[in-house]
Amino acid sequence: MRERDYGQYCGLARALDVVGERWALLIVRDLLSGPRRFGELQNGLPRIPSNVLTNRLKHLEAAGVVERVVLPAPARGTAYALTGDGRALEETLVALGRWGALRLGEPRPGEIVTAESFAMALRTTFRPDPVSDPVTSGADDAPITYEIHLGDLVTHATVRAAQVIAGTGPAAHADLVIHTGPRIKEVMAGEVSPSEALRTGLAVIHGPRRLWTRFARTFRT
Numbered sequence: 001m002r003e004r005d006y007g008q009y010c011g012l013a014r015a016l017d018v019v020g021e022r023w024a025l026l027i028v029r030d031l032l033s034g035p036r037r038f039g040e041l042q043n044g045l046p047r048i049p050s051n052v053l054t055n056r057l058k059h060l061e062a063a064g065v066v067e068r069v070v071l072p073a074p075a076r077g078t079a080y081a082l083t084g085d086g087r088a089l090e091e092t093l094v095a096l097g098r099w100g101a102l103r104l105g106e107p108r109p110g111e112i113v114t115a116e117s118f119a120m121a122l123r124t125t126f127r128p129d130p131v132s133d134p135v136t137s138g139a140d141d142a143p144i145t146y147e148i149h150l151g152d153l154v155t156h157a158t159v160r161a162a163q164v165i166a167g168t169g170p171a172a173h174a175d176l177v178i179h180t181g182p183r184i185k186e187v188m189a190g191e192v193s194p195s196e197a198l199r200t201g202l203a204v205i206h207g208p209r210r211l212w213t214r215f216a217r218t219f220r221t
Helices: 011-019 024-031 038-044 050-062 090-101 115-125 184-188 194-200 209-218
Strands: 066-070 078-082 144-150 153-160 163-168 176-180 204-206
Touching: 011 024, 011 050, 024 038, 024 050, 024 066, 024 078, 024 090, 024 115, 038 050, 038 078, 050 066, 090 115, 115 144, 115 153, 115 163, 144 209, 176 184, 176 209, 184 194, 194 209, 204 209
Parallel strands: 144 176
Antiparallel strands: 066 078, 144 153, 153 163, 176 204
């Protein structure tokens, strides 16, 4: 039996062989938003020691979950990206994130929100909107792109029908831009209505107000 092997012929045990080590799934989470250089990964996971990050990346690379890629101009340089097998973990991470979100409570001392973690929050809180609300060209399935600013952090999400694609950074084209802070979770939890959030300054929007209402329906815990 190999070192650190669970000794069980089981799909879950095999998965844990690959991604069960501390930090591994958070590395995968951050790479869901796109390729990242080593330093960018470390900045997004400020408590991970550099040697641990190096070891986890080597392990994930050897397992076929992560690969090194050359960034195109003007960025250039080498970065880490998910392989097809790595991207296949998204559904699992979303399910785990939803399970964990029910246990979040208030932030613990020293806990931070990163752009990558909020992008994951957008994936885990996504609920396909059952209310027909065509917004462009009279089409129910017209895509809607939201750009969310949490202080200096910027994320975006594009929703079309029953799918969401979330990432970090500004959107190429946003139908609605939202400026807010950590208290946006109160809107997503249904504790504060969209209209009250605007009235009290919890959120400031640029774009149609109906899309803000729709955002609150679509991303909720």
